[in-house]
Amino acid sequence: xxxxxxxxxxxxxxxxxxxxxxxxxxxxxxxxxxxxxxxxxxxxxxxxxxxxxxxxxxxxxxxxxxxxxxxxxxxxxxxxxxxxxxxxxxxxxxxxxxxxxxxxxxxxxxxxxxxxxxxxxxxxxxxxxxxxxxxxxxxxxxxxxxxxxxxxxxxxxxxxxxxxxxxxxxxxxxxxxxxxxxxxxxxxxxxxxxxxxxxxxxxxxxxxxxxxxxxxxxxxxxxxxxxxxxxxxxxxxxxxxxxxxxxxxxxxxxxxxxxxxxxxxxxxxxxxxxxxxxxxxxxxxxxxxxxxxxxxxxxxxxxxxxxxxxxxxxxxxxxxxxxxxxxxxxxxxxxxxxxxxxxxxxxxxxxxxxxxxxx
Numbered sequence: 001x002x003x004x005x006x007x008x009x010x011x012x013x014x015x016x017x018x019x020x021x022x023x024x025x026x027x028x029x030x031x032x033x034x035x036x037x038x039x040x041x042x043x044x045x046x047x048x049x050x051x052x053x054x055x056x057x058x059x060x061x062x063x064x065x066x067x068x069x070x071x072x073x074x075x076x077x078x079x080x081x082x083x084x085x086x087x088x089x090x091x092x093x094x095x096x097x098x099x100x101x102x103x104x105x106x107x108x109x110x111x112x113x114x115x116x117x118x119x120x121x122x123x124x125x126x127x128x129x130x131x132x133x134x135x136x137x138x139x140x141x142x143x144x145x146x147x148x149x150x151x152x153x154x155x156x157x158x159x160x161x162x163x164x165x166x167x168x169x170x171x172x173x174x175x176x177x178x179x180x181x182x183x184x185x186x187x188x189x190x191x192x193x194x195x196x197x198x199x200x201x202x203x204x205x206x207x208x209x210x211x212x213x214x215x216x217x218x219x220x221x222x223x224x225x226x227x228x229x230x231x232x233x234x235x236x237x238x239x240x241x242x243x244x245x246x247x248x249x250x251x252x253x254x255x256x257x258x259x260x261x262x263x264x265x266x267x268x269x270x271x272x273x274x275x276x277x278x279x280x281x282x283x284x285x286x287x288x289x290x291x292x293x294x295x296x297x298x299x300x301x302x303x304x305x306x307x308x309x310x311x312x313x314x315x316x317x318x319x320x321x322x323x324x325x326x327x328x329x330x331x332x333x334x335x336x337x338x339x340x341x342x343x344x345x346x347x348x349x350x351x352x353x354x355x356x357x358x359x
Contacts, residue, residue, distance in 0.1 A: 054085070054088055054090045055088065055089045055090070055276070055280065056089075056090050056091075056092060057089065057090070057091045057092070057115040057268075057272065058091075058092055058094050058114045058115050058116070059078060059091050059092065059093050059094060059114065059115065059116040059117065060093075060094055060099050060100055060108070060109075060114045060117055061074050061093065061095075061096050061117065061119060062096065062097075062105060062117075062118065062119030063096060063102075063119070063219065063240075063241075064096055065093070066244075067244040067245065068219075068240055068241045068244070069239055069240050069241050069244075069299070069302050069306075070118075070120075070237070070239075070240045070263070070264040071096075071118065071241075071264075073118070073169050073295050073299070074093075074118030074264060074266065075093060076291055076294070076295075077169075077288070077291045078091045078093060080287040080291055081284060081287045084283045084286060085283050088279075088280060088283075089276070089280050091116060094114060097218070097220070099114070100113060100114075102123075102219075103123065103218065105117055105119060105123070106119075106126070106127050106267075107126075107127065109267060109268075109269055110127065110161060110162050110163060110269070112269050112272070115268060115272045116166075116266065116267070116268045116272075117266070117267050117268070118264055118265070118266050119264070119265060120200060120262070120264070120265065121134065121135060121168055121202075121263070121265040122135065122201040122202035123201070123265075124158075124265070124267075125201035126201075127163075128157055128158055128160075128161050128163070129340075129343035129344060130157060130340055130343055130344035130348055130352065131154070131157060131158060131165075132201075132202065132265075133154075133344070133352045134150070134154065134168045134261065135202060135260040135261045135262065135336070136261070136336060136337065136340075136356065136358075137168075137261055137356055138173075138357065138358075139356075140172065141168075141170075141292045141296070142168040142169075142261050142263060143167060143168045145167070145288070145289050146167070146285040146288055146289050149355055150355045150356070151165075151167070153348075153352065153355055154168075157348065158267065158270075159270060162269070162270045162271070163268070163270055164267065164268040164269070164270045164272075164274075165265075165267060166266040166267060166268055166284065166285075166288055167265070167266055167288040167291075167292055168261075168263055168264075168265050168292075169263050169264045169265070169266070169291060169292050170261050170262060170263025170295065170296070170299060171239065171263070171295065171296055171297075171298075171299030171300040171303060172296045172297065172299075174258065175239065175299055176237055176239055176261065176262055176299040176300070176303060177237055177259060177260060177261060177262050178202060178203055178235050178236065178237050178260050178262045179235065179236070179237065179238055179254055179256070179258060179259065180192075180197070180233060180234075180235045180254075180255045180259065181235070181236070181247075181251045181252075181253060181254050181255070181315075182195065182232065182233040182252070182255065182318075183226070183229075183232050183233060183251070183252050183253070184232065184252070184253070185252075185253055185316075185318065186253070186255065186318060187318075188320060188321075188324045188327075189324065189328060190210075192207070192210045192211065192212045192233075193211035193212065194211065194213065195212045195213065195232045195233055196212070196213045196215050196230070196231045196232050196233075197212045197213065197214060197215065197232065197233045197234060197235065198215045198216070198217045198222055198225060198231045198233070198234035198235070199214045199216065199234070199235055200216075200235070202235075202259075202260055202262070202336075203235040203259055203260070204216075205335040205336055205338070205339045206259060206331065206332045206336065207235075208335070209332075209334075209335040215230075217231070217234075219236070219245065222236075222245070223245065223246060223247060223249075223250055226250040227250045235259060237262040237303075238254065238306045238307060239299050239300075239302045239306050240262075241306070242309070242310055243306055243309040243313065248309060248310045248312075248313030251310075251315055252314075252315060252316065253316050253317075253318050254307075254310060254317050254318065255318045255320075255328075256317045256318060256319050257319075257325050257328045257329070260332070260336065263295075263299070340352070
């Protein structure tokens, strides 16, 4: 130690470290050793971002994967983002109603209970009243995809409520829609009067318009309600795992005329979105565009498979006359647009219709 002290470059330096609870440790080191120690600290700090690992986003969904085909679209989105992000960002699926009850999930996303969500666009009716207006879209991709005027219009509506809109995913036009199922044979809209029909927010106004009685139930309770006669029908997009839920066992008829676009919506907590770098936000939107394009054909094919299983299970398809089919379309569309006219601001309502080429 004495030889060390006698060299000009190796003057002894005293370092005192407080170990807590009045325990002090004193080290004697050289200038060279201290310089190496300090350099190591700065190197660690400068590479801290790389050492911290990927950003993790937790996702919750409205329906269970491998049962709901719409849920499988949400899982496919996760896979696309994770692949493109190459370890910089990872989305992890945490679960569904066992994490947060289905109809409470939108509010939980706003509050930041989790980061990202998939489910039906119309489940947001209580928070963003016009937030599912793309159900009326005439376009191949309901919101025309990232970068379009309609997509940006939807983004702006949701941002006001603390949510980042990430897209509406559906099948080709004419597929992926809601349909109505009844326990008795009907030949026109008039036959629906007085029937108790399980509905989501999307089809409530149509059922009201035809004189039916709307009943709100989560999907998990539909089977038992049909079996017990609590409801006399319901609406659901049959591509979305109809036979996986086993509903063909307790359902008798499907009315073969569609109701609205349906599909799946993905949303993100706005604060969490804003915390991402422009690079990662870009990866998310590229993934949205990729899955919107992919879902068109996939949902269409899955719908055909489901219908075959429903018929095999004993269900029958009802087709109305041309005049009654036209009335079905007119009444359903007018009922939902009338709701949007009341629920949305005059400017938003007018702009939505213009962006869809309707006015």
